[in-house]
Amino acid sequence: MRRAVVLGGSIAGLYAARVLSDHADDVVLLEADDLGEDGTGRGAPQRHQLHALLSMGHTHLERWFPGITDELVAGGARLGTGPEVQFYVDGALKAPVPGLRMLGATRPFIESRVRRRVLALPRVRVLRGRADGLLFGAGRVRGVRYSTTGEATAPSGHEGELEADLVVDAMGRSSRLGTWLLRGGWDHAPLQRMRIDLGYATAVFRRGDELPRTVVAHASPGPASGYQPTLSEPGAMVAVEDDRWMVVLAGYTDHRPGRDPADFLARMRRCVAPLHEVADRCTLLGDVRTFHFQESRRRDFTRLRRFPGGLVAVGDSVASVNPIYGQGLTLAALQASCLSAYLRAGSPAHAPAWDYFRRAGVVVDAAWQLSATADLAQPHVNGPYPRGYRLARWAGDKITEASVIDPEVNRAFMDVVHMRKHPKSLTSPRVLARAARVLSAR
Numbered sequence: 001m002r003r004a005v006v007l008g009g010s011i012a013g014l015y016a017a018r019v020l021s022d023h024a025d026d027v028v029l030l031e032a033d034d035l036g037e038d039g040t041g042r043g044a045p046q047r048h049q050l051h052a053l054l055s056m057g058h059t060h061l062e063r064w065f066p067g068i069t070d071e072l073v074a075g076g077a078r079l080g081t082g083p084e085v086q087f088y089v090d091g092a093l094k095a096p097v098p099g100l101r102m103l104g105a106t107r108p109f110i111e112s113r114v115r116r117r118v119l120a121l122p123r124v125r126v127l128r129g130r131a132d133g134l135l136f137g138a139g140r141v142r143g144v145r146y147s148t149t150g151e152a153t154a155p156s157g158h159e160g161e162l163e164a165d166l167v168v169d170a171m172g173r174s175s176r177l178g179t180w181l182l183r184g185g186w187d188h189a190p191l192q193r194m195r196i197d198l199g200y201a202t203a204v205f206r207r208g209d210e211l212p213r214t215v216v217a218h219a220s221p222g223p224a225s226g227y228q229p230t231l232s233e234p235g236a237m238v239a240v241e242d243d244r245w246m247v248v249l250a251g252y253t254d255h256r257p258g259r260d261p262a263d264f265l266a267r268m269r270r271c272v273a274p275l276h277e278v279a280d281r282c283t284l285l286g287d288v289r290t291f292h293f294q295e296s297r298r299r300d301f302t303r304l305r306r307f308p309g310g311l312v313a314v315g316d317s318v319a320s321v322n323p324i325y326g327q328g329l330t331l332a333a334l335q336a337s338c339l340s341a342y343l344r345a346g347s348p349a350h351a352p353a354w355d356y357f358r359r360a361g362v363v364v365d366a367a368w369q370l371s372a373t374a375d376l377a378q379p380h381v382n383g384p385y386p387r388g389y390r391l392a393r394w395a396g397d398k399i400t401e402a403s404v405i406d407p408e409v410n411r412a413f414m415d416v417v418h419m420r421k422h423p424k425s426l427t428s429p430r431v432l433a434r435a436a437r438v439l440s441a442r
């Protein structure tokens with residue numbers, strides 16, 4: 001392929017550019033914002049919230065950027081294993097999962113190292129500019145229209161066109177791909193939404209030697225509290241670079257956390273022991289930053305009958321689900337791997353990428369299934385209910401309960417939480433039978 005253009009230079013765009021550098025002579029990352037070499041640029045507003053990298057996401061990060069874990073750790077990130085990674089359900093600490101590793105680092109730090117690696121690739125270059133629309137012709141996307149947003153060589157406002165064999169939409173939740181497709185005489189992908197009304201608040205603390213054997217602590221409500229955040233305070237903290245703790249609190253509707261530091265600390269003290277301890281012993285640095293996440297969304301390209309060739313979509317532009325489950329970065333990495341498999345199979349870039357969308361649809365389905373089943377347990381979330389929801393919810397409750405007391409069920413459960421396995425693996429007779437045995441022996 002001669003040229004691929006990736007619209008959006010955040011995490012999904014960076015992964016896509018990495019994959020495309022194996023297949024195209026020229027990969028252009030078109031990014032509207034100045035994202036900054038060191039991760040201090042503007043970028044997506046949620047970048048400053050705590051971002052957990054699931055174990056599957058970490059595996060793919062290392063797959064695409066070998067040695068990056070060592071580089072991040074050398075730069076101050078922590079790598080948690082065994083009991084350093086702590087998951088609590090309804091206040092009860094689960095047994096550690098052998099072999100599970102989680103990286104402790106902020107998103108801007110991870111992303112800046114990924115960006116550095118991608119931009120060092122000989123075939124990849126960045127163009128500072130906003131994509132304004134697609135160029136269509138002969139049943140395919142031929143390229144993109146853009147306007148520059150400030151560069152020494154091309155000052156803001158300069159309009160241009162870029163021909164490409166493949167265009168990748170990585171413009172995040174605000175992607176206007178649907179509108180552009182309609183304008184070009186195509187259909188847009190059906191949008192599925194689930195209103196969840198989630199509030200997030202993140203704060204950073206100076207880290208000393210108060211919890212030397214903790215890298216990640218994560219607390220969520222479960223069946224014992226009826227999944228009620230008001231009864232079992234959800235929160236998480238991660239040891240990150242520059243000797244800091246990053247702490248996030250979450251809540252729905254009226255229980256959304258605010259920006260008042262005293263309220264934040266009071267809420268941390270109602271959470272599990274590690275968060276309580278950080279609230280008591282560590283100094284809060286800077287402001288509490290909030291984020292309101294109204295709804296989970298996904299666009300299902302596999303339901304379209306016709307689609308132009310030369311176009312794929314990745315990252316939040318395809319699916320953006322409840323961030324509490326920490327799936328976004330991992331989903332972007334898995335979609336990049338789907339794109340790689342699609343291109344390696346020799347699929348012509350100018351043809352509609354049905355095979356890519358089918359592969360990516362499987363991982364999006366898995367992420368959606370996990371988050372939607374759990375979100376529907378909230379009284380204020382009222383659908384849409386998927387087929388078989390009651391059974392899935394009942395089995396999910398039982399497996400969650402059993403995972404607190406049994407390491408084997410916990411392993412199966414955490415494989416799904418970390419996107420290593422599809423949620424349907426939890427309904428295998430082996431896992432269900434083990435959960436039933438464990439619960440009846442209580």
Ligand SMILES: Cc1cc2nc3c(=O)[nH]c(=O)nc-3n(C[C@H](O)[C@H](O)[C@H](O)COP(=O)(O)OP(=O)(O)OC[C@H]3O[C@@H](n4cnc5c(N)ncnc54)[C@H](O)[C@@H]3O)c2cc1C
Nearest residue numbers: 008010011012032046051052131172315316323326328329
């Ligand atoms: C509060 C919150 C907490 C989260 N926590 C986690 C977590 O713990 N773990 C996890 O894995 N995920 C988490 N996520 C999800 C994660 O942030 C997203 O999945 C991820 O940012 C998606 O990356 P992306 O590249 O698809 O989109 P984005 O990061 O949104 O980037 C889109 C990029 O496209 C650019 N762009 C947009 N329009 C144009 C245009 N017209 N032309 C050129 N460029 C354009 C933007 O400037 C931006 O840089 C969280 C999300 C939220 C909201």
